[in-house]
Amino acid sequence: MRKFDAVVIGAGAAGLMCAAQIGQKGKTVALIDHSEKLAEKIRISGGGRCNFTNVKVSEDNFVSEKPRFARHILAKYTPQDFIGLVQRHHIPFHEKHKGQLFCDHKSDDIIDMLAAECNSGNVTWMRPHSVTAIEHGLHGFSLASTAGGIETPNLVIATGGLPVPKIGATDFGLKMGRQFGHRIVEPRPALVPLTFSDAVWEPFKALAGLALPVRSRGSELDAPWFDEDLLFTHRGLSGPAVLQASSFWNPGQALSLNWSGADSVDTFRNHMQQACVGAKAQFDNWLAGLMPHVPKRLMQAWLDQPDFAPLRTRKVAELGKKQLHPLADAIANWQIHPSGTEGYKKAEVMRGGVSTEDLNSKTLESRKVPGLYFIGEVVDMTGWLGGYNFQWAWASGYSAALGVVQRIA
DSSP: OEEOSEEEEOOSHHHHHHHHHHHHTTOOEEEEOSOSSTTHHHHHGGGGTOEEEESSOOGGGEESSSGGGHHHHHHHSOHHHHHHHHHHTTOOEEEOSTTEEEESSOTHHHHHHHHHHHHHTTOEEETTOOEEEEEEETTEEEEEETTEEEEESOEEEOOOOSSOGGGTOOSHHHHHHHHTTOOEEEEEEESOOEEOOHHHHGGGGGGTTOEEEEEEEOSSTTOOOEEEEEEEOSSEEESHHHHHHHTTOOTTSOEEEEOSSSSSHHHHHHHHHHHHTTOOSBHHHHHHHHOTTSOHHHHHHHHTSTTTGGGTTSBGGGOOHHHHHHHHHHHHTEEEOOOEEOOTTTOSEEEEEEOGGGBOTTTOBBSSSTTEEEOGGGBSOEEOTTTHHHHHHHHHHHHHHHHHHHHHO
């Protein structure tokens, strides 16, 4: 039976950060992971260049039953802290869009950096090995694994969520949460493309590959509007605009899209009304000129719909508020009902997980089982697209490490 001050299960972003910090504080720590490839989710992120953080991060960038729970954790380890680590390892990076930071070269730079940090803390690597059972007693945790028996007073679960099962994602962390009596917020795919029924999507199938800037919003009451690019696919909608909105969308409800170029329905109504004055053009040509950012194929498909087809050949001068306002409303607040999502195979993250009400808001230690910690994606804290989920991984791993070290002391 091997003994360690701490054991971290899961060698992804959060687990690597946590193990490195524990080891560098002079404690013995083992890092266990079942995958042959290290941190594969980091490797495939950001198109292979890893959007490793965002220059501005707050609890407002997260979806959770209690997003304010993230405040103390994020304050302990900030984007500037991680940027400093990247710079110490001489990894070149750049800001791409809305504060998103990417590696200049490839995601492996971040993986190699974290592995080096673990090695500098003398972390004991146990991979590829699986944990088959965990028991808790008076002296801590006993683990049965393919690497043999392990004992520790401090156990960190950093096994991630359910997305991308082909690279090894499992429900291990959720099972451990349930085993030790934690409430699990219903998990579901997030930052995921949305799909539509054949009947709804038939007019738009031919638009696959078409992209344009839009404003998007999920169905939840507190959902924000996102200004991002929309991408049409054969099965539905994708692109950053839909990935962002998907985290705030509930099955059976509508997705809101504004592709007018204006910030609201009222603004677009007024814009249309003013543009009508003295206009002599045919309606379809006039509308295309009013929204030059909209691809012609989309405009044609939109105007082919039964509600708007009769307007195509009308003269603009013949139309009034009765005809124009419904059209403006439909363009600036298109309500369309997805039938579902592309699921965990295409989702970037999982929404839901171990409830934050069962965790310490400063260390992520369980309130039910002393010495047990949950970090990263397995916790009910889901970031927006744009480096926020990685920053949660770094910050939660760091905070838990400090908690472990303080507990040992």
